[in-house]
Amino acid sequence: MRNTYLPYGQQWLDEEDIQAVVNILKGNYLTTGPTIAKFEECVAKYVGSKYAVAFSNGTAALHGACFAAGIEKGDEVITTPITFAASANCVRYVGGTVVFADINEDSYNIDPLEIERKITSNTKAIIPVHFTGQPAQLDEIHAIAKKHNLIVIEDAAHALGAEYKGVKIGALSDMTMFSFHPVKHVTTGEGGVITTNNEFFYKKLLQFRSHGITRERSNLLKNDGPWYYDMQFLGFNFRMTDIQAALGISQLRKLDQFVARRREISQIYNEAFQNNECLFIPTQHVDGISSWHLYIIKLNLDKISVTRKEIFEALLAQNIGVNVHYIPVHTLSYYQELGYEEGSMPKAEELYEAIITLPLFPKMSNEDVEDVINSVIMELEKVKK
Structure with missing residues (x-):
């Protein structure tokens, strides 16, 4: 840890x-x-x-x-x-x-x-x-x-x-x-x-x-x-x-340098996770080049024996500051009161149940990146079916 x-x-x-x-x-x-x-x-x-x-x-x-x-x-x-x-x-x-x-x-x-x-x-x-x-x-x-x-x-x-x-x-x-x-x-x-x-x-x-x-x-x-x-x-x-x-x-003045580092870290993540059957890495559209504000993994819930919440809490316990982006807006209380219904956006709602945002920012060292990778792999290995 x-x-x-x-x-x-x-x-x-x-x-x-x-x-x-x-x-x-x-x-x-x-x-x-x-x-x-x-x-x-x-x-x-x-x-x-x-x-x-x-x-x-x-x-x-x-x-x-x-x-x-x-x-x-x-x-x-x-x-x-x-x-x-x-x-x-x-x-x-x-x-x-x-x-x-x-x-x-x-x-x-x-x-x-x-x-x-x-x-x-x-x-x-x-x-x-x-x-x-x-x-x-x-x-x-x-x-x-x-x-x-x-x-x-x-x-x-x-x-x-x-x-x-x-x-x-x-x-x-x-x-x-x-x-x-x-x-x-x-x-x-x-x-x-x-x-x-x-x-x-x-x-x-x-x-x-x-x-x-x-x-x-x-x-x-x-x-x-x-x-x-x-x-x-x-x-x-x-x-x-x-x-x-x-x-x-x-x-x-440093923006291009920051974006380049974000892309570098994301590539390291992709290479580390691409063959892990317990998760899906982000898919990039052919027409776009991402600036990588966030790196999101989608858990393959069919391959693990616990919920997203349990993986999330386990990573927090490893001092890995994970997050979730985002709770679908139409499910928030204000929008529910306006008449928007859960179940109306099935793909968004299914995605929400399985995603975790990993740390990603230019100031991260390679050691920080390796800590994230090792923690994710370790926690998924523990609960792999």
Whole structure:
């Protein structure tokens, strides 16, 4: 057993990151200053989009995207049940109705065939989630969106640095959200961003994150003087700070290095587990290159004599910080109270019963990786039928 606890995910900050924050603390702007725009420029340049709008967190960014897309009461938005609740909650924030579409049992991403089945005259948008960092089937999703005149908002919280058919995720759909929570590829502490090539969405997002207020002279109905501004709709205070943005700029310089290490660790896991009949390793879609936010094993419950819970607890006892991603959103109490039913997403629910997330983050040493592998193999050997 390990002597110290190994979390499933963790940020990696160095002296350059710390100094970037210190420089802001010694400067003139802590909140809404020029560093935010610099950070947005860096993100847009990296993913290849025209625009990027930073938010206080990824959930706020998704909320903003739904608002900019014009989603409102009566509109339906299709998303996956295998995701964090924010992918669905953002629709509820603007009054829309969440429609869940089941997953592809190989990739664990939303199944385009299921999306097509769920479309009605009220469907307004699709929110595909690049689960674990593996891109969803965007060609098929975009074809569906074009056919039905729908907006596509990618939830790419897991997928900064991922590629779809040789192009980085971030400029392929109407809007794309990235998260900068500490367990993600780079961190700003908390933070999120929407990237887009659409100028209308860009301006809506900017205004939405700051109370619905504008100072643009061309947008004002009247102008009392240089100080004048107008609040034109009910927005929110979802602004990022310069402190966060400075950390983000510094972290982005290391993003490719971080992603490369995640891919290296995932390959070591794949090689160690690929012939183990007690589990299934992740399947990568042919069109995508994952950025490996998460490494998830699916237990072969027919080959072991205990439940997922018992394996999970045994690994925790070995100081291996496993987790489960995710409890299907439609089974959570809030959504159950809205009328969503267990049993309605059979593939997602079957997956949930068997998955365990293993530690994966760039700061892991090779010894850490071997500890995880040895612990998993040892615990599965004990309960193998």
